[in-house]
Amino acid sequence: MKAFFTRLASGIVLLAIIILGGILGGWFLFGLTLLISVIGYLEFARVFQIHRNILGVSGIMVSIAYICLAKTGGSEEIGTLGMLVLMEAGPLLLITYLLFLFGIYVFTFPKYRTEQIMAAFFGVFYVPVMLSFIYIVRMSPMFGTAYDGMILYWLIFICSWGCDTCAYAVGVLFGKHKLAPVLSPKKSIEGAVGGVAGAALLGYLCGMCGSSSMQDRAGTLALTCAVGAVLSQIGDLTASAIKRNHGIKDYGHLIPGHGGILDRFDSVIFTAPVVFAMARLVLPIVQSY
Secondary structure: OHHHHHHHHHHHHHHHHHHHHHHHOHHHHHHHHHHHHHHHHHHHHHHOOOOOOHHHHHHHHHHHHHHHHHHHHOOOOOOOHHHHHHHHHHHHHHHHHHHHHHHHHHHOOOOOOHHHHHHHHHHHHHHHHHHHHHHHHHHOHHHOOHHHHHHHHHHHHHHHHHHHHHHHHHHHHHOOOEEEOOOEEEEEHHHHHHHHHHHHHHHHHHHHOOOHHHHHOHHHHHHHHHHHHHHHHHHHHHHHHHHHHOOOOOOOOOEOOOEOHHHHHOOHHHHHHHHHHHHHHOOOOOOOO
């Protein structure tokens, strides 16, 4: 019972911080995204035992640099020019980091294993690059008003945590067929379908609470959440697979009752870029659906 209330209390605090980030945006959300990204990368690096050497330290530095670039991408002052800067400077930063890692690999050989070099690079893309879309979706002027950006921000978490909650409820009530017996024996196909349907419904309701433009696109927002919900479950199982491969239960212990940042944001890592892509590519086309 104590563990339940600990998990509940920490979950409420985390949700309150996320809500505050969506409302305030700006520097608060930037700092929150930066903190989540750096801690998440550190947790990932710890799995591969590179968190205390030059591979992990350089990865943290690149993570910070990329989130700072993401702030440019979501800048209201310079508008869409910020995204152009991010689209050009972001890949250049990642390529430079990859070349740096290969340099470390060959000039210190055989100190580091190939999988450690790959983990250092993949970790940057997997955590800070993917999570940077939390800030970009909320702050980028390309999505309309600040209120519209806030609605899209909520969709990121509806796709992940909303789907997770609906999937759990449906799975407990109707779950019979295992979704991924080895990775997560408690997850069911029925729960997965319920999670997608629940996320779609929540996305529709969220859209109806937005501006008239968002209300006209409520059906498309529901579709966005449905697509995001499917990928959020893949994200959850991906994180579980990495943990199983390396014999760990949780990525960390920062959030009591939940584990580490990656244990709680494993699905958000997938839904943030999905919401960005759908908002960028689908919403402008669908004027009313």
